[in-house]
Amino acid sequence: MRIVIVGAGQAAASMAARLRAKGHDGPITVIGEEAAPPYQRPPLSKAYLLGEMGVDRLVLRAPDWWRDQGITLITGRRVTAIDRAIDRAGGRVVTEAGVHPYDALALTTGARPRRLPAAMGGDLTGTHVIRGLTDIDALAPELRPGRRMVVIGGGYIGLEAAAVARKLGLEVTVIEAAPRILGRVAAPQTAAMIRALHLAHGVTILEGTGISRITGTGRADGVALTDGRVIGADVIVQGIGVLPDTALAEAAGLALDNGIATDAQGRSSDPAIWAAGDCASIPHQGGRLRLESVGGAIDMAECVADAMLGSDRRLDPRPWFWSDQFDAKLQIAGLGQGHDMIRTRPGQGDHGGSVWYFRQGRLIAVDALNDARAYMIGKRLIEAGRSPDPDAVAGVTDLKALLA
Missing domain, CATH: 3.50.50.60 (FAD/NAD(P)-binding domain)
Known part of the structure; x- marks a missing residue:
């Protein structure tokens, strides 16, 4: 099976690695518009902009890795069109320099700034x-x-x-x-x-x-x-803000809904085309969800890779985010949208504390500023589907007691 991945960011690198780790030995081609190989984006507005991190530390995989894995990485190349097959699986991706046939295509085109x-x-x-x-x-x-x-x-x-x-x-x-x-x-x-x-x-x-x-x-x-x-x-x-980069998908006639609309495995309206990362939206609680995060990109990409190889695993979003500002770190677990109750806990020092989001008595998210303990405990509770009493969150002396 010939697999082509359009977009060379976090999702693409994670998907390619997962495909090889799961035993796919067919051709994999990753095509990116940027001249740089796949790199981390979060440090760009933090350590890299401050001059504390060089390009070499941003890169996700060394050049040798791509070669050793037998993955063709093409950078600085813009994909201009997708020619979908009508009566058979597969099609071809058209670039400024030629075409790349595929049996399975993944779009990891990310988002573009407003x-x-x-x-x-x-x-x-x-x-x-x-x-x-x-x-x-x-x-x-x-x-x-x-x-x-x-x-x-x-x-x-x-x-x-x-x-x-x-x-x-x-x-x-x-x-x-x-x-x-x-x-x-x-x-x-x-x-x-x-x-x-x-x-x-x-x-x-x-x-x-x-x-x-x-x-x-x-x-x-x-x-x-x-x-x-x-x-x-x-x-x-x-x-x-940003907008999902769906121009290729739209031109190819794929269904869109706040991004490229996929099923819970990342498959688009064309069964031979998949999507992952910031450009994709997945079913979630009766609506659709688009996750703009490193964790979301990795989880979606690995789910797509598994599905391409025949797995029936479905994505179970467990969002987490972070933001570094000055010398403070904000860590976020879960999604707070739709909450109907908030509980707060003070932190140590002048700038710190945690905010706990509940919906109908269920813990759905935690924001923790300079409070790694609150973040980790909140994240464990959310991922386990457990909810402490909201009043206990505000009043308990030792947060670890919430795990009991």
Whole structure:
């Protein structure tokens, strides 16, 4: 069986490794648009942007590994089309340099950052997004002490960039249109801890504040707010989220629903085409779920590899995430959407604590800032399907007692 994987990120590397580990000895081809081999993305907006981690440490697999595994890795090559078979399994992937026949195709194309439209100045020089290696390589030289940076968007990526810039000596302002930062992804209690952390480090946060445009001629020089103010800037980061990269799938006629719609094994509406990672959405609790995380990409990729080889295993999402900001680590287990009760626990030190999410008395997620013990215990409880009494979470002295 000839397997082609389009997209060369975490999901692709994990899928290729799993296929070989499970005994597939047929051809595997991985095709990536970026010039770099598969690499870690989370450190880009943290250690790599700070200059504390080099490209060599970002790479997921050494060049020798691909050769030793007999996997063809093609980088710097854009896939332009998928020719699906009509009356037989398989088809072919079309690139700028030729075609690659497949019996099974996996799309691991990830996501692309949202940008403000050109009419709002979103394409001016000096404006940046944070997604890939080239984005960070373009941003890093701009982060010089004394300069002014404006971050548009108060999500995790924007806040991580703000923390790095502040550590490097820039004046930083975060502008969030919603009533508070992290409005889509975290409870108010978690947002309050993160807000306090940033304020303590000198970041200015403007919440409930819209922007009308990025100002400047040729190069951005500020951000005009809807209330008439103008915030001067030497560098601007657009941290307004991502969109699943589904252009190839859409052109090929695959079903879409907040990403490439798959079944619980990662199979798309074409039985010969699969999807995993940020570009894919899977069935979950009567709806669909798209996980933008390293853990999600690995789990989905390995499930797809198993299914390609005949396994009937279905994906059982066990989400976990993390975010490093300043010297603090936020660790998240589970998904807090749809919660109807929150319990909090104080942590040790000025910036720390945990937020526990419940739905109908069931523990569904934990956010832990500088509290690894709360994270690990919460994660174990969620994965075991066990729920402590909500009031016990807030009142127990030793969290380990919740496992009893």
